[in-house]
Amino acid sequence: MLRKVSRHPERLEIPKAATRTNRVIYASNHRSHMDYLVELLVLDENGIRPPVIAAGINLFNGAMGLLNRHVTGAIPIRRNSRDPAYLATLRGYVAEIVHRRDLFLYLEGGRSYSGEFKSLKTGLLQAVVHARHPDAVIVPVTIAYDLVLEDQTLARQGVKRRQRPFSAEVAEMVRYAVGYESRAFVTFSQPLPLATVDPESRRDLVMLMRRTRDAIGKAYKVLPTALLAAALRPSMPRRALEDRIDALLDTLRLVDANLGVESGRDAVDQATGPLVSRGIIVVEGDRYRVRDRLLLRYYGRALSHLLHDRGRSKRTH
Known part of the structure; x- marks a missing residue:
């Protein structure tokens, strides 16, 4: 492994x-x-x-x-x-x-x-x-x-x-x-x-x-999979998804986050393959859809402490 x-x-x-x-x-x-x-x-x-x-x-x-x-x-x-x-x-x-x-x-x-x-x-x-x-x-x-x-x-x-x-x-x-x-x-x-x-x-x-x-x-390294997961809604065209990720990146730059990608386009390019192969999202033409909502949320929450620190999640052990 x-x-x-x-x-x-x-x-x-x-x-x-x-x-x-x-x-x-x-x-x-x-x-x-x-x-x-x-x-x-x-x-x-x-x-x-x-x-x-x-x-x-x-x-x-x-x-x-x-x-x-x-x-x-x-x-x-x-x-x-x-x-x-x-x-x-x-x-x-x-x-x-x-x-x-x-x-x-x-x-x-x-x-x-x-x-x-x-x-x-x-x-x-x-x-x-x-x-x-x-x-x-x-x-x-x-x-x-x-x-x-x-x-x-x-x-x-x-x-x-x-x-x-x-x-x-x-x-x-x-x-x-x-x-x-x-x-x-x-x-x-x-x-x-x-x-x-x-x-x-x-x-x-x-x-x-x-x-x-x-x-x-x-x-925490801000990776493309987490950005896409945090930005994606149930169904979105690629351009709208890239724009949402760009907005997230702007917010993350304000807190001097450790960025692993610089643009929404690059994030979508790099994250699409891994998330599709993992069965988390589906891409149909230019449209991105959520396939596994639980897993998508799991990856999106990895950035919660940088975007809006909840710090006291009850869903932990």
Whole structure:
């Protein structure tokens, strides 16, 4: 499946410089189960010191569990645990790791089932701050795909109701990988120092979380598929669709978004093939029609935080 995803790193000079002088805690958005592989491969392929990754406990079953325990060295996280003893132990364990290794975190707590960029959870971030490492910095990381491998599963489930075995999710990913190809853009943002953050101050923690989320969100690569999905109505002629995308691009330029395309025409040219092949839209002559409304909304919502930040979507897990 990895061969179907071409990796496009941006601003690699940031993690290269940060790892020379700092303890680095990477904080990324979470779009797909492919994220763990794509982002860490980007670091490895460019000679950047490898971090330890924090992963959900569901990724420690079966063959994937063996890989995480004995190869990647990932930390299993029980995301929804309220057990005080477990949380205290986890905080101490994370603090110990921060003093020894770089760390890679997904602070949304899981993939978004709506397509939107979720609000961040503070638990692991608080544990990192409590480590009080004098040279620790957060390096925000943003990943964006033309197409998300498990898009159909995510969009149709809508809200996560229970933890599914990872083996079942892998089986679905293999099925959806037929004919799948995508680019993955991995963008790094400027480090956020932790030395001045008071681990006992709720205000400091909230401000750090907001700064981290803002940095991740602003760096999100605005790709043609998301633009077309955000602009398309049930049925539109191509010219009207291009005009709507041009209007979206004008709005995105005002917030200095990380644009992957400069015009509505180019966006439609590049996005039509992937969205048609994925069964999301149908093109009849000069007219574009929606075929799968749920999937179209899933991709369109990827830009919500840039166009009008809803930030607190209920359709997440």
